Amino acid sequence: MYRSHSCGELNLNHVNQEVTLSGWVQGVRDKGFMIYVDLRDRYGLTQLYFDEEKSSADLMQKAKSLGREFVIQVNGQVVERASKNPNISTGDIELLVKSLEILNEAKLPPFTIEDETDGGDDLRMKYRYLDIRRNPVKNNLIFRHQVTQGVRNYLSNEGFIEVETPYLIKSTPEGARDFVVPSRMNEGQFYALPQSPQTFKQLLMVGGMDKYFQIVKCFRDEDLRADRQPEFTQIDCEMAFVEQEDILNTFEGLTRHLIKEVHGVDTGDFPRMTFDDAMRLYGNDKPDIRFGMQFGELNPVAQHKDFKVFNSAELVVGIAVPGGNAHTRKEIDKLIDWVKRPQVGALGMVYCRCNDDGSFKSSVDKFYDQDDLAQWAQVTGAKPGDLICVLSGETTKVRAQLSALRMELAERLGLRKTNEFAPLWVVDFPLLEWDEDSERYHAMHHPFTSPKPGQIDLLDSDPGAVKANAYDLVLNGNEIGGGSIRIHDKETQAIMLKHLGFSDEEARAQFGFLMDAFEFGAPPHGGIAFGLDRLVSILGGQETIRDFIAFPKNNSGRDVMIDAPAPIDDEQLSELHLKVTLES
Missing domain, CATH: 2.40.50.140 (Nucleic acid-binding proteins)
Incomplete structure (x- = not known):
């Protein structure tokens, strides 16, 4: 012993x-x-x-x-x-x-294995097995286990069945790039690693498994960020004989249960917000509603004077920064420089101080009087002591720029508290989005998302106006889950694929198995997938998912500990029928 x-x-x-x-x-x-x-x-x-x-x-x-x-x-x-x-x-x-x-015995470790360590990120990633001995990493992995068990217990108690789906599947042209796996026994043919078990869980609904879930690895060959890895884990769920409201209620219950179990915090009913309102009020489709600073559209009260910058803009929009009038001119100039950075891309920023005595002082006083500025304050909800920040330009770009500024200001002002949780549902997404490069529409979610009832005919006349029967769950400014009611009949699916640019032959080759299954009695169904890595990190009070993954990749998609990806030898290449291809 x-x-x-x-x-x-x-x-x-x-x-x-x-x-x-x-x-x-x-x-x-x-x-x-x-x-x-x-x-x-x-x-x-x-x-x-x-x-x-x-x-x-x-x-x-x-x-x-x-x-x-x-x-x-x-x-x-x-x-x-x-x-x-x-x-x-x-x-x-x-x-x-x-x-x-x-x-x-042990060699002297390359960094101190204590809560506060002298090891940098790259060094600790190389010796991750040592890093795991440190309490912060160890506790994050234990916390992930507790959240995962909470999910399994909740869904099992709700009658869901956990079913495993294949990892070696067929590549499809929609979505991000696939990781592909050459087949040794089928020369010139490839499997793909799944970006999602989407079609398989729909087939499980056809098979009568009316409540399915799976905590599953998924793979996307795309550029990486702090909250993104080439392999990630989903809580993947699907339900049959449901409408959107059934799914929202079920997984609102799961999220409420997890927040209560982890933090002892009770959350009421989650607010609902349309995609259009989220873009208009916050500039993005995953707004952080722990704090205010809603957008105020200023076109009617800012485009009536001789200020050409505003008059030529498609949108003039501002936010009121609480207590922002305390900023010095130097601090405001730094904010202007911040929005001019290439990562944000604004050409400049107009500001207006809301003085304690009710008067206003702006950077464009030459063009606007006190009555004009009072209207700016009314539209943005600014109070005495606040600072109004205004951007202008093309609608989509300026909303994204002001959204970035809003989040940066909230960070600086300490408004993004990790012990506060503000979930909401964003609903009524566009079904399709236009891609300038390919000059055609793509599915905003995926090709199996159903349009809102009664809107399918708009696909011929005004495809950009069609709303999807889709929903995202947002927590503290992060999308933690997304899903939709699916198409469940062959005819509608064929129409959808046609509008996404698939010929009948291409649709048959890619998705014939699913459309065939729909002919054998597919029930109405829908589902949702949570990003487990992101969910755990937010519940853990952080936004970097690598801290909650045992052996993560770095920002280049490399595992520096085992040195992967790595070349393989000529014999392996030959067995996989790849050697000639690579040499040519």
């Missing part, structure tokens, strides 16, 4: 008991006649001590040889500590060691 107890388990109730512990050496403090060792495992830390008056010379010598991260086993007697440590769960006791076995 390597251990009778864990290193986080012992307390005053164990005093005088003989126990066996195993773990890693966190640190050694040699006082000459007495040696103290901090022993660590997943559960906590226990202080060991060796006393030359009570320990043999061999045991003292062995203790002196210990180094950081040595793996050891000790046996000894639990005693009450004279100097207690209130910062750890075992701080009332220590272990007088009677025997010590070194199970494995």
